[in-house]
Amino acid sequence: MGKPTGFMDYERKVAESKDPKERIKDWNEFHTPLSKEEQEIQGARCMNCGVPFCQSGIIINGGATGCPLNNLIPEWNDLIYRGLWKEAADRLMKTSCFPEFTGRVCPALCEAGCTCGINGPAISIKENELSIIERAFEEGWVKPIIPKYRTGKKVAIVGSGPAGLTTAVYLNRRGHEVTVFERHDRIGGLLMYGIPNMKLEKHIIDRRVNLMKEEGINFKVNTEVGVDIKGEELLKEFDAVVLAGGASNPRDLKVKGRELKGIEFAVDFLSANTKSLLDSNLEDGKYTSAKDKNVIVIGGGDTGNDCVGTSMRHGCASLVQFEIMDKLPEGRTASNPWPQWPRVLKVDYGQEEFEAVFGKDPREYVTTVKEFIGDENGNVKEAITVNVKWEKNETGRMIPVEIPGTEKTWKADLVLLAMGFVGSENTLPNTFGVELDARTNVKAEYGKFKTNVDKVFAAGDMRRGQSLVVWAMNEGKACAAEVDKYLNK
Structure with missing residues (x-):
């Protein structure tokens, strides 16, 4: 590598995020990229480890670590450190046809497998990738690859x-x-x-x-x-x-009151919002608005978080996000060592925005909805929840078991089901x-x-x-x- 001691000489630095209270005022991406010089320093942190787990997507203990596309990560990290951006783009595009997508939305399996991550912050691989492909577009290096001949098939x-x-x-x-x-x-x-x-x-x-x-x-x-x-x-x-x-095909929640108006799948909520945004900047009204509503999001994954972020931009009155699973630890446990995927607590952009406005994390853990209550017009107005604990059943499978006496009633004008597919x-x-x-x-x-x-x-x-x-x-x-x-x- 051009800087063998880079991982010791430089701290990890990532793109700055716009203030949460400001970014919820629009629908734009909200990260300010590092300068060219700062990004090159981040490339220098790549430590030329003997076995680069970052570039080999493998499954360890049920979780993926490393890049499933086998991106040549150490190579293009070194190239951007040395200022050879076009060469870095060439190496990146040999293995990935859409790095501008993964550089934005991938959870960075590569960084989970980064050797620097054993006892410190991983290399900022995801942002390095995005900076390479965006510079390639800016410089005109991304050109159509037109086949020289056609097979007729x-x-x-x-x-x-x-x-x-x-x-x-x-x-x-x-x-x-x-x-x-x-x-x-x-x-x-x-x-x-x-x-x-x-x-x-x-x-x-x-x-x-x-x-x-x-x-x-x-x-x-x-x-x-x-x-x-x-x-x-x-x-x-x-x-x-x-x-x-x-x-x-979204997973449904089969409980009493599910048929009430105001309960919908997260995928429908998000899709309609994006289509209306693109078609009319939300002026056509062809979407469900969370404005001034008490919102309940059921599900704690990426889709649930997107519902939180979208509801914050609409201007919801209140919001709570229910997760049936236990709260994850803030750091790796002894049973979850590197290079396994880190099963740790993640605060995503939507939760960060909610906390900035309302002063707390929106998530309630080990909680499930038992029933929805409606008003005289068939609209949802309340949700009744109960806490659960996870126990093994007769086959050894972990299942949620209700804890008696933990029922609670929540206001609900809009319920979004984000429980996966x-x-x-x-x-x-x-x-x-x-x-x-x-x-x-x-x-x-x-x-x-x-x-x-x-x-x-x-x-x-x-x-x-x-x-x-x-x-x-x-x-x-x-x-x-x-x-x-x-x-x-």
């Missing part, structure tokens, strides 16, 4: 989320004619309507999609396969089909007749991605279940290689 990709777009990029580069079908009015899938604007501004997606169009990839929006066009029609027209429709919707699998696994995901072996139907492959959340953007990209890349083999038999 046609591939349909159903779904334009990160898995579908990644598959499209790599199959197009192999010379196949690729058409991406998207049921919504904009390309991007999860990236467009599942992730709020303040985490990923949508012009970033459009910038990449326009580049893909220049490369020769075709896009068809407002086209739902299985409704507007049948699976058998695609199989006649195309030489291969890739199902990348995501795991978009339970597999794919039925329309797309049914139109092709593909088999599903026990979790209602499309059945296709990882590494092969082939379904039980000839010519039909599956990748991303539709195959593996709800996961991360970077894992969807991993699957799209690997699936493209398998489809290419199939087409060249």
Whole structure:
């Protein structure tokens, strides 16, 4: 490395965030990037460790650590330290086709595996990645990669989320004619309507999609396969089909009062908000507003946090976020050593914003809703909760058990269910007749991605279940290689 002692000489420094009370006044990304010189110093902190866990996505004790895309992290860290930004961009784009997405929304599995993280702060890998690709766009180094020849083979990709777009990029580069079908009015899938604007501004997606169009990839929006066009029609027209429709079937909460008005799935709440924002700057009213409402968010993951951040921007009167799990420790425990994924308490942007305004963390742990109470018009007005404890059942599986006497009543004008997803919707699998696994995901072996139907492959959340953007990209890349083999038999 250019600076062998960099990890000892320099402190970790990351982009500054706009004050929470100020940033909730708009829907823009709120980080101010480091200067070129400051970012180069962060590259110097990479310590040239003998075994770089950061660049090898592996599963340890049930959790992923390291980059699933096998990004050449130590190499481009060294290159930006030495001021060789174009060379760093070349190395980054060898393994990742959308670093501008992962540089914004990935939870940084790479940093979890960073050797510096054993007893100190990890290298700021995620921000280094984002700074490289954004500089590459600014300098005009990102250019369309147009195949020198075409194979004459046609591939349909159903779904334009990160898995579908990644598959499209790599199959197009192999010379196949690729058409991406998207049921919504904009390309991007999860990236467009599942992730709020303040985490990923949508012009970033459009910038990449326009580049893909220049490369020769075709896009068809407002086209739902299985409704507007049948699976058998695609199989006649195309030489291969890739199902990348995501795991978009939200987990429901089956308790008394669930049918009341004002209780909705988080994905619907977030999607409608983003669409209205893009269509009319929220002036069309085609979304559910949390303004002046008592909001309850059920679920503690990224989607729940996005509901908190969105409700704060609407101007909610109050908010509480229920998590059924125990509160995590602030630091690693002895049973969760490096390089495992750190199971530690995380305060995300939405919770940070709530605390800045209301003076406390919005989360209530080991808490579940037992019942919703409505008013005379069928609107939700209260939620009754109970605390739980986790115990092993007769099979040894940990389950939540209610604690008698811990019931509590909460005001509720809007309840958002953010409890994850339970597999794919039925329309797309049914139109092709593909088999599903026990979790209602499309059945296709990882590494092969082939379904039980000839010519039909599956990748991303539709195959593996709800996961991360970077894992969807991993699957799209690997699936493209398998489809290419199939087409060249």
